[in-house]
Each structure stands twice: as structure tokens, then as C-alpha cells.
Amino acid sequence: MTIRLLTLVLPLLLGACAATMAPPAERLATAEAAARGAKELGAEKDPKAALHLKLAQEQIDQARTLMKEEQNVRADHVLQRAHADAELSLALAKEATVNDETAKAKEKLKAVKGGK
Amino acid sequence: MRGLPPPKELIDARAAYAAAQQGPAQKEKPAEVHVARQSLEQAETAFKDDPDAPRTKDLAYIAVRKAQLAEAIARASLTQKERDAALAEILSLESDAAKRAQAELASTKSALEKSKDQLEHEKEALAREKALREAAEKKAAALMADLNRIAAVKQEPRGTVITLAGGVLFRTGESTLLPAAMVQLNQVADAILKGNPDSNITVEGHTDTQGSLKDNEVLSQKRADAVREHLVAHGIAKDRIKAVGRGPSVPVASNDNSEGRANNRRVELIVEPPKK
Numbered sequence: 001m002t003i004r005l006l007t008l009v010l011p012l013l014l015g016a017c018a019a020t021m022a023p024p025a026e027r028l029a030t031a032e033a034a035a036r037g038a039k040e041l042g043a044e045k046d047p048k049a050a051l052h053l054k055l056a057q058e059q060i061d062q063a064r065t066l067m068k069e070e071q072n073v074r075a076d077h078v079l080q081r082a083h084a085d086a087e088l089s090l091a092l093a094k095e096a097t098v099n100d101e102t103a104k105a106k107e108k109l110k111a112v113k114g115g116k
Numbered sequence: 117m118r119g120l121p122p123p124k125e126l127i128d129a130r131a132a133y134a135a136a137q138q139g140p141a142q143k144e145k146p147a148e149v150h151v152a153r154q155s156l157e158q159a160e161t162a163f164k165d166d167p168d169a170p171r172t173k174d175l176a177y178i179a180v181r182k183a184q185l186a187e188a189i190a191r192a193s194l195t196q197k198e199r200d201a202a203l204a205e206i207l208s209l210e211s212d213a214a215k216r217a218q219a220e221l222a223s224t225k226s227a228l229e230k231s232k233d234q235l236e237h238e239k240e241a242l243a244r245e246k247a248l249r250e251a252a253e254k255k256a257a258a259l260m261a262d263l264n265r266i267a268a269v270k271q272e273p274r275g276t277v278i279t280l281a282g283g284v285l286f287r288t289g290e291s292t293l294l295p296a297a298m299v300q301l302n303q304v305a306d307a308i309l310k311g312n313p314d315s316n317i318t319v320e321g322h323t324d325t326q327g328s329l330k331d332n333e334v335l336s337q338k339r340a341d342a343v344r345e346h347l348v349a350h351g352i353a354k355d356r357i358k359a360v361g362r363g364p365s366v367p368v369a370s371n372d373n374s375e376g377r378a379n380n381r382r383v384e385l386i387v388e389p390p391k392k
């Protein structure tokens with residue numbers, strides 16, 4: 001009796017799970033952390049990095065809305081996109097910093113050489 | 117279903133990957149390029165499975181970012197190397213400059229040390245000289261004091277003039293030294309030997325105007341000779357001392373009274389300044 005009931009109910013439960021999926025909280029946290037990291041490295045100051053940070057933030061917002069609407073699968077995919085943008089933004093921000101440091105180092109080198 | 121054209125996102129992803137693979141990223145950051153390739157392959161698989169599925173666009177979108185990420189990381193890495201090289205060169209130049217400055221400082225310091233030593237030596241030499249001069253002056257002063265006790269002593273351009281009164285040395289009209297005179301002369305000789313052992317000495321005999329000029333001249337010469345002989349006997353070298361009789365020709369006082377005449381009757385010892 002119990003076993004028969006389980007065999008009937010279990011597929012139903014699993015089916016429901018596949019369709020509705022738990023909210024992608026972990027993916028959200030990862031994407032948000034990446035965006036925060038990019039911001040901390042000065043992504044807002046570099047135009048290219050700022051663009052991708054904005055895209056990441058917009059998609060994170062979009063994912064939140066989807067999660068409220070319980071469209072968790074779609075939210076998960078959007079968060080993957082957000083994460084990719086946040087990572088790119090962070091790399092671009094780092095690149096801008098390195099570019100800046102390199103320009104300064106070269107300028108100083110020129111001054112040191114000229115000062116001889 | 118088959119034959120549908122790939123979505124724009126997938127075309128972009130393919131181009132982005134090709135750029136990453138052909139650019140410096142492939143050499144500089146191959147692992148990142150590999151990740152981008154895997155990301156593109158996922159998008160391609162999704163497209164093959166279901167060309168129309170929105171999931172393909174998501175994966176292609178992500179693949180574009182991964183390819184751009186690989187390129188950005190590679191560019192930053194290359195630039196970082198340039199920065200490090202520049203910083204290393206700066207450090208090396210600055211260290212060279214510091215070494216040069218240090219060497220300069222060391223040489224300045226040693227030069228300073230040397231001139232300090234020299235100054236010290238000069239100071240010592242000066243102090244020695246001063247001590248010698250002071251000793252000489254002290255000796256000269258002692259000599260003057262000795263002489264002053266026994267005779268009148270004057271410093272004149274011709275030398276130190278020691279005047280001995282004639283009355284003390286001789287009896288009137290005689291040229292033989294009195295015993296008391298000998299003691300006095302001995303003291304004078306000692307003082308001269310002590311102070312000016314190398315000086316030449318002139319003994320001058322002087323008289324007053326009493327009596328004939330001839331007699332006076334002879335007497336003054338004899339008296340000078342007597343003093344000279346006594347001094348030679350007392351140890352003053354013969355060739356350093358000469359005797360001259362001046363007679364009454366060089367009076368130091370009036371011959372009109374007895375006191376003046378007594379002053380004119382005298383023997384002068386002229387000690388020339390030592391020759392340098």
C-alpha cells in the first residue's frame with residue numbers, strides 16, 4: 001500500500017521539481033560577489049569595464065524579478081550571463097589599472113633617464 | 117528544424133573566440149583561451165541540439181565574454197611585464213645613482229680626513245715652533261736679567277751693549293784688571309756663553325779727555341786687550357772676539373764734571389746679534 005502510493009507520488013514530486021527548481025541563491029550570490037569585486041577594483045572608472053558592470057547589474061536585477069515570479073531556471077541562466085559580464089568587467093578594470101601603472105612607470109623611467 | 121541559421125550571438129561568439137585564439141592571448145594565457153573554447157563548444161552543442169532554444173543565445177553570450185576575458189587577461193599580463201621591466205630599470209638606475217653618490221661621499225670624507233690630519237700636523241708644528249720660540253725668549257730674558265745684575269745692558273742696532281764702568285775694572289791710568297773686576301767679567305763671560313755662544317764680540321775701551329789723546333788711545337786699547345784676554349781665558353773663542361781702543365772719541369756724558377768723566381771711562385762689550 002505505502003510502496004504503491006510512493007510509486008505514484010514520487011514521479012509527480014520529481015516532475016514538479018524539474019519544472020520549478022529551487023531559487024538559484026548560490027548563483028545569485030556568486031554573480032553579486034563578482035560584480036562587487038569589479039566595482040571595488042574601479043570598474044566604474046573605466047568605460048569598457050563600466051559597461052559590463054552595468055550589464056551584470058541589470059541582469060542580476062532581472063534575475064531577482066524572475067526569482068520572484070518563480071521562473072528559477074530562467075533566473076539561473078540570466079545569472080550565468082551576469083556572472084560572465086561581472087568577471088569580464090573585473091578583468092577590464094584590472095587591465096586599466098595595470099595600463100595606468102605602466103604609463104606612470106614609463107614616465108618615471110624617462111624622468112630618471114633624463115635626470116642623469 | 118535542421119538548416120536554421122545560427123543566431124547572431126553564436127556568430128559573435130565564434131568571431132570573439134577566433135580573435136582570442138589568433139591574438140597574443142593564445143601564447144600569453146592559453147588556459148584562459150581554453151576556457152573560452154569550452155564555453156563556445158557548449159554554445160555550439162546547444163545550437164546543434166536545438167537551434168531555436170534561447171539557451172543557445174545565453175551560452176553564446178557567455179562564450180563571447182569568456183573570449184574577451186582571455187584577451188583582457190592576456191593584455192594586462194603583457195602590460196604588467198612592461199611595467200615590471202620599467203620599474204626594474206628605474207630601480208637599477210637609482211641604485212647606480214645611489215652607488216655613485218655613496219662613492220662621492222666616501223671620497224669627500226677621505227679628503228676631509230686627510231686635510232684634517234694635515235691641519236693637525238700643522239698645528240703640532242706650530243705648537244713646537246711656539247715652544248721653541250718661548251724657550252729662546254725665556255733664555256734671552258734670563259740672560260738679560262743675569263747681565264743686568266752685574267752691568268748696564270742696552271739693546272742697540274749694533275748688538276747687545278754691555279757697559280762696564282772703568283773705575284770698577286782698573287786703577288786710574290792702569291790697564292791691569294782688578295781682582296773684583298775679574299769676578300764680574302767671569303759672570304759676563306758666562307752669561308754671553310750661555311746666551312749667544314756663536315756671536316762675535318767687540319771689546320771697546322773708552323777714556324775721558326783728561327791727559328793726552330795719544331796716552332788715552334793707548335790706554336783704552338790696552339784696557340780693551342786686557343778684557344779680551346780675560347774673556348778668552350774664560351772660554352770665549354779667540355777668533356770671535358776683538359779689542360778696539362777708542363780713546364775719548366766716543367763720550368757718553370760730559371767731560372766737564374767728574375761724574376760725566378767717570379761715565380766716559382768705560383769698557384763696552386758689544387755682542388753682535390747671532391748670525392742666522
